[in-house]
Amino acid sequence: MMLRLQAVDAAAIERARRAAPVVFTPPWRISLGLYAVALVLTGLAGYCLWLFNASPLRIWNGLGQLGTTLMQMFPPTAGEMFWDFMAAMAQTVGMAFIGTVVAAILAVPLGMLGARNVLPNWLARFLLRRSSDVLRGVDQLIWALIFVRAVGLGPLAGILAIIVSDTGTLAKLYSEAVENTDRKSVDGVRACGGGPLLGVRFGILPQVLPVMLSSVLYIFESNTRSATILGIVGAGGIGFFLSDRIRTMNWEETSFIIVLILVTVYLIDGLSKAIRTRLISGKVAGGLTGLH
Amino acid sequence: MGASQALTSKVPMFERQFQQLQSQRRRSTLLYGGIFALALLLSAWVGEFNPIKVIEGLPRVGEYLMKTLPKLGIHTLWHDLGEWFWGLPKWLKLLWETVLIAYLGTLLGTLGALALSFDAADNLKRHAASYWISRRVLEVSRTVPELVFALIFVFAFGLGPLAGVLAIAIHSMGGNGKLFAEAVENIDMKPVDGLRAAGASWLQTVRFAVLPQVLPNFTSVTLWRFEINVRAASVVGFVGAGGIGQEFYTAVSRLYYEDISAMLILLVCTVFIIDMVCEKVRHRMIGKESLT
Numbered sequence: 088m089m090l091r092l093q094a095v096d097a098a099a100i101e102r103a104r105r106a107a108p109v110v111f112t113p114p115w116r117i118s119l120g121l122y123a124v125a126l127v128l129t130g131l132a133g134y135c136l137w138l139f140n141a142s143p144l145r146i147w148n149g150l151g152q153l154g155t156t157l158m159q160m161f162p163p164t165a166g167e168m169f170w171d172f173m174a175a176m177a178q179t180v181g182m183a184f185i186g187t188v189v190a191a192i193l194a195v196p197l198g199m200l201g202a203r204n205v206l207p208n209w210l211a212r213f214l215l216r217r218s219s220d221v222l223r224g225v226d227q228l229i230w231a232l233i234f235v236r237a238v239g240l241g242p243l244a245g246i247l248a249i250i251v252s253d254t255g256t257l258a259k260l261y262s263e264a265v266e267n268t269d270r271k272s273v274d275g276v277r278a279c280g281g282g283p284l285l286g287v288r289f290g291i292l293p294q295v296l297p298v299m300l301s302s303v304l305y306i307f308e309s310n311t312r313s314a315t316i317l318g319i320v321g322a323g324g325i326g327f328f329l330s331d332r333i334r335t336m337n338w339e340e341t342s343f344i345i346v347l348i349l350v351t352v353y354l355i356d357g358l359s360k361a362i363r364t365r366l367i368s369g370k371v372a373g374g375l376t377g378l379h
Numbered sequence: 380m381g382a383s384q385a386l387t388s389k390v391p392m393f394e395r396q397f398q399q400l401q402s403q404r405r406r407s408t409l410l411y412g413g414i415f416a417l418a419l420l421l422s423a424w425v426g427e428f429n430p431i432k433v434i435e436g437l438p439r440v441g442e443y444l445m446k447t448l449p450k451l452g453i454h455t456l457w458h459d460l461g462e463w464f465w466g467l468p469k470w471l472k473l474l475w476e477t478v479l480i481a482y483l484g485t486l487l488g489t490l491g492a493l494a495l496s497f498d499a500a501d502n503l504k505r506h507a508a509s510y511w512i513s514r515r516v517l518e519v520s521r522t523v524p525e526l527v528f529a530l531i532f533v534f535a536f537g538l539g540p541l542a543g544v545l546a547i548a549i550h551s552m553g554g555n556g557k558l559f560a561e562a563v564e565n566i567d568m569k570p571v572d573g574l575r576a577a578g579a580s581w582l583q584t585v586r587f588a589v590l591p592q593v594l595p596n597f598t599s600v601t602l603w604r605f606e607i608n609v610r611a612a613s614v615v616g617f618v619g620a621g622g623i624g625q626e627f628y629t630a631v632s633r634l635y636y637e638d639i640s641a642m643l644i645l646l647v648c649t650v651f652i653i654d655m656v657c658e659k660v661r662h663r664m665i666g667k668e669s670l671t
Contacts, residue, residue, distance in 0.1 A: 128486070135483040138476070139540040139621070149536035156535060174425070181422035188419060224650040225643065228526070228614040232631050233639075237443040238436035242426045247433075247440070316526045320617060323426070330618070333530045341531075345523060352522050 160342035168340065172328060176347055179324035180355065182242050182317070183310035186249025191303045193254045198261025198299075204273075205265060205287060216262070222255030227313050231322040242323025245314060253306050264298040265291055300366060304359045311355045315348050447640040464641050470623065474649050476540060477622035480615065481608035483544045488551025489601050492517075495552070496559035497585050503563060503571075505581055517560070521553025525611050529620040540621025547608050547615070555604055562596040563589060598664055602657045609653050613646055 104111050112118075135141075165172055200206045201215045230251050234244035273290030281289065318326025325344060332341045423429065449463045464470075495513040497503050504510035528546035536542045570588035579587070616624020623642060630638040 131479075132483055132486055135479045135544070138479065139483075139544060141541050141544075145536065145541070149532075149541075153531070153535040156531065178425045178427075181425035181428075184418060184422040185426050185428050220651070221647055224610070224647045224654075226610045226614045228617065229627070229643070229646075232617070232628065233443070234440065236631060237440040238432075243428065243432055243436060246426055246428055247436070312522065312524055316524045319526060319530075329527060330530055333527075333534065336534070345527065348527075349519065349522050 156338055159338040162339065163343035163346050164339045165343045166340060168328070172325065172344060172347060175318070175325040175328055176351055178242055179314045179318075179326075180311060180351065182245050182249065182324055183307060183314040186246045186314075187253065187303060187307040187310050189246075190250045190253035190257055190306070191299075193250065194257035194261055195299075197254065197258035199265060199287060199291075201258055201262035202265035204268070204270065205291070216259075219255040219258040222251055223259065225252070227252040228316065228320060231317045232320045235321050240321040245317040245322035245324060248317060248322060249310055249314065253310065257302060257306060260302040261295070261299055264295040264302070267298075268294040297366075301363060304363055308352075308356055308359050311352055447636045447643075449637045449640070463637055466638065466641070470626065470642055470645055473623040473626055474645060477612045477616075477624075478609060478649065478653065480540050480543045480547065480612040480622050481605060484547025484612065485551055485601065485605045485608050487544070487548035489555055489597075489604070491548065491552035492556035492559050493597075496556045497563060497589065499556060499560040500563035502566070502568060503581075503585070503589065513556075517553045517556040519553070520549045521557060523550070525550040525615065526618060529615045530618050533619050538619045543612060543615035543620035543622060546620060547611055550611070551604050551608060555600055558600045559593070559597060562593045562600075566592045595664070599661055602661050606650075606654050606657050609650060 197215060197219060201212060201219065203212065206212050206215075227248050231245055231248035234247045234251075238244050238247065268291050272294065273286045276286045276290045277283075314324050314326075315329070316326045318324040318328070319330040321327065325348065329341065329344045329348075332338075332344060449459060451459045451463075495517055498505060498509045499513040499517055525546045528549050529542055532542035532545050536545065566589055570592070571584055574584045574588045612622050612624075613627075614624045616622040616626070617628050619625060623646065627639070627642050627646075629635075630642065
């Protein structure tokens with residue numbers, strides 16, 4: 088059938104409206120539901136604003152103050168602290184790297200056992216999964232605060248915090264990858280007389296390795312970002328200088344540190360992207376990229 | 380016969396080629412393995428990480444965590460639980476505030492992301508300038524950690540949840556904006572062409588050709604962002620930006636051991652409930668099949 092645009096006139100629209108009324112006006116139940124949802128959402132937002140004392144005057148004054156602060160941030164300067172900042176930034180990246188590597192290794196057994204097709208016992212799996220959920224449910228900074236109390240100030244507390252929170256995350260990502268594998272290669276290994284362990288090694292591991300690597304790279308990127316703030320609670324890295332410079336209102340050095348963080352994060356992201364394309368060569372479509 | 384002979388004469392060539400490939404591969408494995416080991420050593424050095432310190436530190440972590448657990452007697456269980464959770468009304472109020480900070484932050488951030496992401500998408504860009512600016516704004520606001528914004532906003536807007544809300548909003552705007560723009564870049568362009576041909580303005584095109592295609596994805600991303608923001612809102616209190624973080628920080632630094640574990644348990648439960656509710660909503664709204 089040919090489509091003739093000039094044939095669409097008021098009468099044609101009227102006919103279409105009669106033929107398919109739902110397209111033109113959705114049923115009242117749906118539109119009422121949408122209005123109700125919108126009303127609840129805005130109502131809750133209004134309640135929040137009231138609860139948090141967000142009066143227009145306060146916001147206006149705050150914006151003014153923020154503007155002044157932003158003006159004072161230019162030009163970013165490091166002063167005499169340039170090399171101290173650089174060393175602290177290197178420490179941040181080092182913490183993220185070592186934490187990610189250790190977490191990536193620790194998460195392998197947890198992730199494998201947490202997958203339905205490896206460990207069919209639901210109770211053991213349930214316990215494993217819930218415990219890694221607990222590790223994930225608590226923010227990294229809370230772990231850092233606890234570890235600073237336990238092992239003292241310094242990067243070790245930060246590294247431990249990264250390890251603990253990301254072992255949980257990686258274990259979950261690994262289990263999901265393992266559950267998405269094709270069962271047939273395991274059957275093949277088992278049919279040739281391989282035990283369950285060999286089944287995992289030669290049947291599942293080759294399938295999930297690219298996904299696991301991709302997850303680890305993503306976690307490394309995310310850790311580089313989060314490690315920059317661990318120093319706020321004294322767990323090593325650039326965060327200490329950053330919070331100190333903000334508290335003492337040293338805005339030029341603050342903006343220098345922020346720019347330093349931005350540059351480092353871009354470099355790490357670029358590096359990680361290069362490794363990803365090299366090692367995995369696009370086998371895993373970027374399902375994980377950008378989740379931060 | 381002749382063919383098989385020709386094949387046999389080629390065997391040494393295959394062998395040679397195989398060996399060449401193998402040694403090439405071995406060399407690159409050695410090279411990258413060396414780089415990896417070097418990076419690891421370097422990280423351990425700048426991160427002041429050594430296994431002896433870790434082995435010494437781990438028992439202290441265990442001791443610390445044990446100290447936070449209260450003594451519960453079987454006969455006095457009810458009473459002991461009451462002692463343990465003595466601050467329950469106050470803590471629940473703070474947790475409610477935490478969830479509200481995450482809610483308002485997510486809402487404002489998502490609105491910001493909606494405003495910028497269509498401009499930041501490759502396939503819908505209006506002017507080179509608006510494309511460039513929106514991309515840079517999204518990048519910066521996603522790369523700078525929430526807590527850094529929180530520190531600055533506490534200075535500008537004063538102590539309290541408002542600073543936390545704004546910090547989370549800015550960071551969510553960056554994170555969601557990137558994912559939104561990616562979703563927009565993956566749409567089917569035919570409806571857009573159709574509307575453009577019919578003379579629709581840019582805004583009308585976005586509303587009627589783009590939004591219906593990306594709405595399920597946007598909703599899913601936003602719900603997931605809310606889950607993340609609940610975790611983030613639990614730590615903005617460390618720098619005085621509201622929520623349960625402030626109370627937790629005080630408990631840790633004043634060594635109120637049992638309060639630490641009580642608040643952690645409440646926090647983990649809250650995070651679990653929020654995650655579960657979000658999962659339910661997601662499944663209801665977009666159906667199982669469109670969840671990738």
